[in-house]
Amino acid sequence: MAFSPLTDPSLHNEDDRAIRAIVQRRAGLMNAIGGIALLLVFTSTILEQLHAHPLWWWLLATLMATALIATLPLTFVSKVTTLELLWTFVALANLALIVTALTPTTVGAPQPELDLSDVPWPWLFQPTAIACAGLVWSRKIAVGYALLSTTLPLTLSLLFGYPLTVELFSQTLAHLGDIVFLALIVLLRAQMTTAALAERSLAQRIRDVARAEAVLRAKQRAVAFVHDELLSTLNSASTLTADHAPRIQLAADASLTSLESELEDEGPHLEGTVTCNDLELRLRRSAEDLDLKLSTQLVSTHGELPLTVSTTVAEAALAALVNAERHARRGQSPATVRFIAHITPASVVVTVEDDGPGFLVEETPADRLGVRVSISQRMRLLPGGLSRITSTIGTGTRVELTWRSVDGENSTYADNSTRDPQATAVSGMGDPIIRTAFLFVWCTFLGQTLLHANARLAQELPSLIVLLVAVLVVTSPGPDRLSRRRKAVFAASVGLGLLWTLAASPDTGTALATRHFELLGYLCALLALRGNFSVAWPVFAATVVTLAVMLAADDRDFLVHFTAIAGAGLITGTSWNLILRHQLASITRHRSKEERALVALRERDLAMSAEQSRLTLIAERVSPVLEEISASSEVREATRLRARLLENELRDTIRAPRLAGGRLADAAASARARGARVTLIDDSGDGAADLSDSAEESIHAALSSPDFSEITVRLSPPGRSSVGTIRSTGAGGITRIQLP
Structure with a gap:
């Protein structure tokens, strides 16, 4: 509206x-x-x-x-x-x-x-x-x-x-001329209504941002949980030999326990604070059960951290340690890892550095989720959080997690809380309604002059022309704050008018003074209302000096009345400006920290409720397989196949949500069951449009074909304008299809 x-x-x-x-x-x-x-x-x-x-x-x-x-x-x-x-x-x-x-x-x-x-x-x-x-x-x-x-x-x-x-x-x-006050009050109401509507729109935007962030964090948390707790166990069950059966059983038990705990939990309780020492102890315990040659140097100071910071950093650090355990081994020997942390209330720096074989970070396959989801995405979604991963072939890998305090504010709102309140002012004091009102006032003064058409007419008309210039300058369209040029023209016209009044004969000067003082009072009120205090108050001061000179020359006490009216108008305009400025400033501040926290909490609960429902569906699929692995001392081949298919299905829900579910998911499962290697990737992110019927048909045909041993479907590939590509490998070679 x-x-x-x-x-x-x-x-x-x-x-x-x-x-x-x-x-x-x-x-x-x-x-x-x-x-x-x-x-x-x-x-x-x-x-x-x-x-x-x-x-x-x-x-x-x-x-x-x-x-x-x-x-x-x-x-x-x-x-x-x-x-x-x-x-x-x-x-x-x-x-x-x-x-x-x-x-x-x-x-x-x-x-x-x-x-x-x-x-x-x-x-x-x-x-x-x-x-x-x-x-x-x-x-x-x-x-x-x-x-x-x-x-x-x-x-x-x-x-x-x-x-x-x-x-x-x-x-x-x-x-x-008093009708000008009606114009002012009407325009002020319109200005304040526009400002109030802008405030409401901004509040809605805050809710939208909070909702989007809550959904994103909830999805990230669910994805990280599935990757850290379920996919690794399913992968172990489908790939490790019988010699590792006890280890697989323990992993399945742990995954079932974590899944049960996650389903019973109402969401991450991340309000409040913890001490820096609490985070240090959590980091120490996270590394105790891992098969690593660990060198630790964890230091914390006195003070407190937000619980969300402690939880996020600890989970990302554990993911980095687990990756080192799995991928940094040299033969049968565990990896050597340096685990360093420096924790203060204002910043946290955690480093996990191994001496493993290393890898090329820029060539990490898009379907590998460990580093991308469990570390990088976790830290990126934390306000003030950052992760940096460097690796060299043959030397090892270094993961650095950092967090810096963002002055207690969510960075999402930073751009709105530092803007100048006057920058959001609703310009309108130069609108035609104001110019018309002031020109009407000037016309009433012209009418008074014409009513007294006599020898004074020649002396009064030049003064009225000067006042007209002042009116046109102040009410001309443009920013509320007068430019230097407009200030100079206005000051010159006011000065000439007052000097002309002083130079006129007593009778003429008195008539000129009444009109000058009254109209200047209106203009000063308007200038003060627009925030031009550096112009309004000096003009009023010049009016007072002119009055003092006239009173010293002759007894015209009634002129004090007009000067008092001008002063009252100036004070009123100044107070109006301060009230309006306060309203505009409240728009940029828009909501207190408590209001933001309540909005974020409410939207987080809604988002987590949706993710809990999704996790419940995953649990219904995963729990039977995990229970079978946990109850048996040997993983049967049929269980391995189920674990492999389920692992890939879960990966699909993370990597390519548009392709997970329905007949495409069934076709992918059938292809994997017959031994084909299927990789599904969607780079579009959330909010992407549904696939067209022709694109879905092409993907289904490729997945259903028995001629292909390897099928890769990638939607919205970076740097390309196409919907996606299908790369299929079979006895006849490699086939590429651009989706329409």
Whole structure:
């Protein structure tokens, strides 16, 4: 679901309603801060009007102010419906207060001119009331409310017969500029909704990653168990001579015990920690029962390790030792192995080095799983884990296992936790809705100037043109942060405008100052909201200096009112930016370590449940053969054949899962039973598409043919674009088939 920053998202399902609640709370918090700032600015005006209105009017005004102030703490604890009721009350109460304060006591009689120098203070409180309307009502209704409330004195004058003066039209145009706050609150809601949706999408991605990692680890664990505990026993039973029967029996007993234990287990309990000394003892014990000439040097320090690190390193080290026992012998003599480990809470380094015949690592056949699955893949799936295997023909093999702490974080998330929060900001403050709103405000100022069309017009128009440049610079499309060039143009236009105001005559300068201070207050609020503090605050400071100079030259105390409004807008914009920045930063942090751990644990349990089911099916096939081997002092030929076929079947499930099962598995078993050597390899990994009917038919035909003594099927071979190849060897030579 995607939203434009200019649209008011309509959120329907449960998750979207939750997002709407979050957005409403945050936007309401911002509005409450701005409203309280306005109340503080107008405190002196409110006190001056204490005796101008009846008691019931003040009771309603007090309830309105209390409701607004109450929304500040309630945004953290209350239901959104409660907040929306309070916002509705504030909007309607503000409207009622203005109407009742300006309604004449006698209707129909000639009315005196409205004294706009002493208008009821709720008319000055309109920015907050308009924002409340924008939080509760639809876009059209909120705009209608804004137009009605800002033009109330003019409307009531037309209704009750007040004289229509130039000052009345001028003040109405000035207050129409408050509609800009509706544009800001609408855009902020859209921004925060987009950010909240991005946060939800990121949370879903975390779950997807955790699920994928959990499935991968569960499969790796199952594959490693099958290889380490079952395939080796089956291989021994099918290849070793009768002289090794006792050893085969012991291996079968051990495999049955391990299989039974694995089926009873609910999955790897890898939460928590162990001491470094515990890992050292486990490594020592793993080498005790192996037929090796062992030279050990195991050292550990004080401290603790994650249990998952201890388990993974110990299992990979045991696999390396077992490989040395099997493949590094020189004749009947056991291999000589150096077993070295250095264990600290921040790192683990384990080395297994033998003096065997060695092998070419790069030429290891793809169907050999010992090094690839039990060592390399184990360590690769461990965050911070690494394995390095080097071997030289005639010299021996060295396996080095290392783990380095990843600062307590899973490396999967590292790219998301270090990004600059502002880099994820939803740009939108240069959108047409904002530019239109500010241009509308500028037009109201132009209207005020034209209403006073006299000798001042020539002095005021250049100042308005300078303000127009400032508006266009700030609201132009582009990044939220102004470039140096835009900053320079804005600063120059503001400076020229303020200097022009100081140079004008007292009457003209006063009119220019009111418009400059008010519009600069809006622009500073917008700049602060966009994070341009280095521009907003100096501009406000320049406004204050200009005010001080004007006050020193003449008594124009009412200009303090406009400067205070500008300061309140700047403070509000700054606080809004900090709140929005906090939300954007929470997106990049997205979830705490505890949440990630819970997600990973839940997905791990699901993945392990699936792998336990798969292991149960394997156990049903393997257990009868192992029990027969364990119960007999001699391995019969029929048992050897069953063990060999079962070993190859299990290898197929690991090496070529797309070819394991169904009629292809039956065809492969039949070919092996008649003596053919069958090798099935699939390099595509998880998630590959199913085979086409024609490819499956070609493979089945090759496996079923009695003319071939050796058949190799390889799917998705590296470096090739074909689906796969079939290589068959028979009396007529070698046949190669490219699968379609």
